[in-house]
Amino acid sequence: MTLFCCKISGLRFWVICGALLVFTACQDNSSSVIDFGYESSSSLTLSLSNSSDQPSTPRKLDLSSSSSRVPVVYDKDPKFACSDSTKIFGEFTDARDGHVYKTVKIGDQVWMAENLEYNREKYTGESKYYYSWVDAVGGIAAGCSGDDGSVLYISDYVYKKHFVYDGVTFQNCPIARPARGLCPDGWRIPTTDDFQTLLDYAGGSKYAGKYLKSTTGWSGVGNGLDCFGFNALPSYSKDDPNGLFEDLHILTDEPKALYMSYENPFAYFTSVTTYEASGYVVRCIQGDGNYGLDLPIDRAENTYTGSFESFTDTRDGHVYKTVDIGGWVWMAENLSYGSKETYTYDEMINAPVTGCYLDILIWGDDYGMWNYCAAEYPIQGICPDGWHVPSSYEWRVLSAFVNGLSNATNFAEGAYTGPMLKSTSGWPDGKNGLDAYGFGAKPLEGKDQVRFWSSTNAATTWDWFGNVVLTIGADSARLKTDEINGSYEASVRCLKDDDSQKRTSSSPSDFSIKPDEPTTYSGEYGKFTDERDGNVYRTVDIDGTVWFADNLKYEVPDALSFCNCADTTSCDGRGRLYPWDVAKNACPAGWRLPSVEEANHLLMLAAQAKYDLGGFERTERFFKDTVGWKYKDGYNTFGFSAVPAGEMFYRFDSLSVIDEESCNVPKGYDELMLTGWSVSAGYWVDGENAKGEQAYLYINESGVSEFVSWYPTPPNTFKNYYRAISVRCVKD
Template sequence: MEFKILGVLGTLIFFSACQDNSAFALGDDNPSASRSLVFHQSSLPDTSGNAVDPKFNCSDSTRIIGEFTDVRDGHVYKTAKIGNQVWMAENLLYKHEDDGVNSIFDYSWNEASGGIEAGCPAKGYFVLDGITFENCPMAMPAQGLCPDGWRLPTADDFKTLVEFAGGPKYAGKYLKSTIGWDGVGNGVDCFGFNLMPSTKDGFAEILSSDVRYYGDVTTLGFSKHSAHVFLWTSPTDWANGNIVRCIQGEGKKGMDVQIHRAENTYAGAFDSLTDARDGHVYKTVDIGGWVWMAENLTYGSKENYNYEEMVDAPVTGCYLDSLIWGDDFGMWNSCTAALPIQGICPDGWHVPSSYEWNVLSAFVNGLDNADFFAKGSLTGSMLKSTTGWSDGKNGIDAYGFGAKPADGEGKVSFWSSTNAATEFDWFGNIFFEIGTDSAKLKIYEISQYLNLEAPVRCLKNGENQLPPPYTYPSVKCDKPTTYSGVFGSFTDERDGNVYRTVDIDGLVWFVDNLKYEIPDGLTFCNCGDTTSCDGWGRLYPFKEAKVACPAGWRLPLFEEVTHLKELEAQTHYDLGGCVGNGDLLRATEGWKYSQGNDMFGFGAIPAGLKYYSQNESSEVTEEYCNVRPRENGSATSHAAFWFIFRNTLDVMELYGGGDIDLHSASSKGVAYSIRCVKE
């Protein structure tokens, strides 16, 4: 049956071709051989726990360095033995040019895996014997562009490397080079892996041969911000570039697909299911070891169901651990799905997920390995009934599924239990759509069409019906703690104002913004808490800032604010980069968008800055908080402090959730806060 809606917006979901290690056998001569749905799961232990920093003694004895020559172009590479693995200690350069710092990163996955040489397009669909793949079904393990005796690493190779090098929390520190990373981001390079940042602004990603569902390419990521390493998956890496580090070992070239094509209408046996709720009896059929209804569900005397009916829950709250209604945004937001979702199906059966529809599509296309996600005209032909389709588009119904459209319709779309964002809305659902010429997964927006209706085919509960587990080296970040030390105190004899003070790595700072009103001088009320000029201190122009601090105190020097920034950055790095830059200096309250952690007791508050204009008599004629005159105003979300640079003054700014910025400042028309330091 087809949808009954006023309008439908669909976005095609592409399928990825995951790989196994079987031999390449296109068009096998034994199509009658017994076939079942096959799953490949990692046998490695879960690596999600946090390793303790091993603090390797990084001496020459920890480095086992060798070299080899790539006979294809004569390039000589250093190698590093790390545990039981041997890795290139330099980025692959085959068919690419060295830019002088060995930071080549512009291999696409297709190029690196050898897909282009195997006949795969540079990007987009790959069609093999009528089956459409999102990516090339490469033979695994893939040699790709690596030299003979070497291959592309798998995600499991990365996990082994990471665990040996201290776990995901510290492996970056021990694998990154000692130079080349921004700020405090350099590593100690214990093993000679010598990973330099690519030109991706202080980041590096190493390609693996693994492609996950929907064409997501898996890479091992390193950042200048922390010692952590991450396994990333992204569909953009299919065409975009990253670096390649080959691992020693024999690899395969070419594609790896086994196809057993059914050619006749199903002549096997059907079983039956009696729905205890209403006594209705349904035909069922075993397809590759999974038992499907061979008829559409008709519970409640219906054959088409809306979303509420399909999931058997109201569309309010976070129901079935799958969805939540976001009233503030007027849209749907995804929650963690608890699969399988029984929904409207009888006990012991469930609404298929998009993964399960994918597996069915792959199987009926003739693929031995159910991890191949495929689509194409063959899927429709194998699943469509032999009657009921217009324009001579009947199928051969090779597996007894018997899909048939509603009268006068040219396609049928079945519910899945899987949600997905649409182009115009967060809440859509993935459907398995069989048309006159093809079958595919398709997303339809349903938040605006809550009466959208479609048929349901239930799938019997069984083992191995969920996507294979895929564990990532993950890190639980160390949470920064708010300053719990002792504050000092200083009383300004000029006006009696009392200031808290704090020692940060040997330098004593004001913890409060200066409030002193300079006699016959120009100062402004702050732009944060404007209920009182003394609320969050005053703002001082260039001239007044030079003489504002009390006796025994002064403005900080460039070297001192730089050290403060470096200290914050180093702590940020040691914590794993899991807090925003600048958060460790920002106060825990008062910020518009996000509060700080105030780990050092610096307590920066968003007092903002003041722009002003004066006439020829030095009278202030205009003043604006946080924006230049005649620009649009905005609420303050930053703090700005004067400091001394050589023979002038510059400014340090902190933004809500942003970095610490040191930059030059105008000597006229702008006023900032002051934090004095002890002489």
């Protein structure tokens, strides 16, 4: 009998752990000088053998004292005092190649203070600091015996989607944990526990990036304080001619990485591909690690042969087969209430849930709270009384159990969870599963995947409303937040109610980084009266520079200007639009156009605000006024109060008379720019680049210049159309 320890923890991200004959929870050897009161559980032992040895009684996954470590969540930035005295450096020479690494002690851990460079040319050619997860963790000499006695390297399995099976035979070759991987003697690849200890010591996931990132090398405002000497630099990219990249992925001994970005101070875990290099680096931690792979494990004919129970849905009399998996009772068939095979979100959720779900789905911008609201589970949805739609946490529990893991902090992604849950028939191209626990997941006829709803919602990448859907495909299984629209449908598997399932979306294992709320300007505005025409303007001090908080309205005598695109018959509401040659002399005495440096400083302030809020907000919303925009109003964080006055395009005939003008877009170019009168705001800036192109600051519904842009004036690039935009004056 082969024994194998597997210990994982961390945030809600993907994990793969190999099939094992016996699993026991590893002792956590990492520690911190700060006691955060983590809980640990007794070990979980799960015996897996062939079908003739199936246990007669259900096995229970004990979740009452999970072995997963609960991440520390700081409500406020701990604001560490950073000085060289906090950094305890040393040196280590890698005997394999003579490379000398700087090391640093952080709490009770000793880390390399530089990324591993051993043998990287073998794996990555000319690119820098590039390893695939397989190369970094599995090692160059790690192998398992194949059926014919040949040695199979872990990459052979990975390139074959991690597994080889034909419906009755499944083989797996798991890595040894903790893994030494490519690290030298006395060092190893960090586990997620190792990294979580580091993050907790450095202020928690919400702030640790700020204190672990290097003080130089990151884009924009993304540099850190490097309080502890970890010196986390952004990865190098083989595709970028300058070599610099804006993000960092440090590999763990699971198919995960500790991720940091130039966009925010966060440090958290994310999944990684296992079969290619994608900008991943290695930081070794001091400690003993196992090298290579465990002994090969053959799993044969493990199809479920245990008993099924039945349940009758009193609503329609339909009888469902049910099965006990790890002490929780699942329907072993898809719900077919209403004679349907799949359901829309509205049909699945069935009823509003007070405080979290909207009564009616609104396809707009008012559901950002969904990612953080705490709904009490279980949520019945379309399931019959006594049953409910599984949450993402409950799908993780299922994946943990079939993988033999001792906790459900992560979803065990990929080629192992799928075969264990997939039916032994009905899948195309020989991709049938083992159905080791009687779950019997099967796609609809003609399909190669099956999707299951959860009762857990989250915002998608673009902040659209989404649901955390379990997708089991021909070669993988994963939890993924899919954007929901009216035509999106998925299957439903109901789970029997159990007291151990009651939890909220804000429970520790559902931990997510919640950014702070954006602020709206609450200061006072000044007032300036233009003696030339009596117009009164608000003024605002933004980090030492006094700006107009309204667009200029002055009609320069004997010069061309236009009313704004919101109302081409009146210039009162949003000011006038000026060609460059008029704009440069349009400000009143004591005021002028902003310089390139002043405009870029304004953008830098917005970039910093975005960074501090997690990088999830669009930069333009810090400038946009809180009302008046067609699609999404702003926060007006600095009092700039940008309004969508638009831009005028015009051209002259042979007699220098305007023969055509159009607000926002010249005719024939609608496909190049957004149309409609309330989509943009542009402001002239006093400066030219080396090509003589004029600087301007441009804001629209979908973005803002990350630096002051340059516009060829005159003429512009649209068939000799000229351009007129707004003016914001700054005080001399």
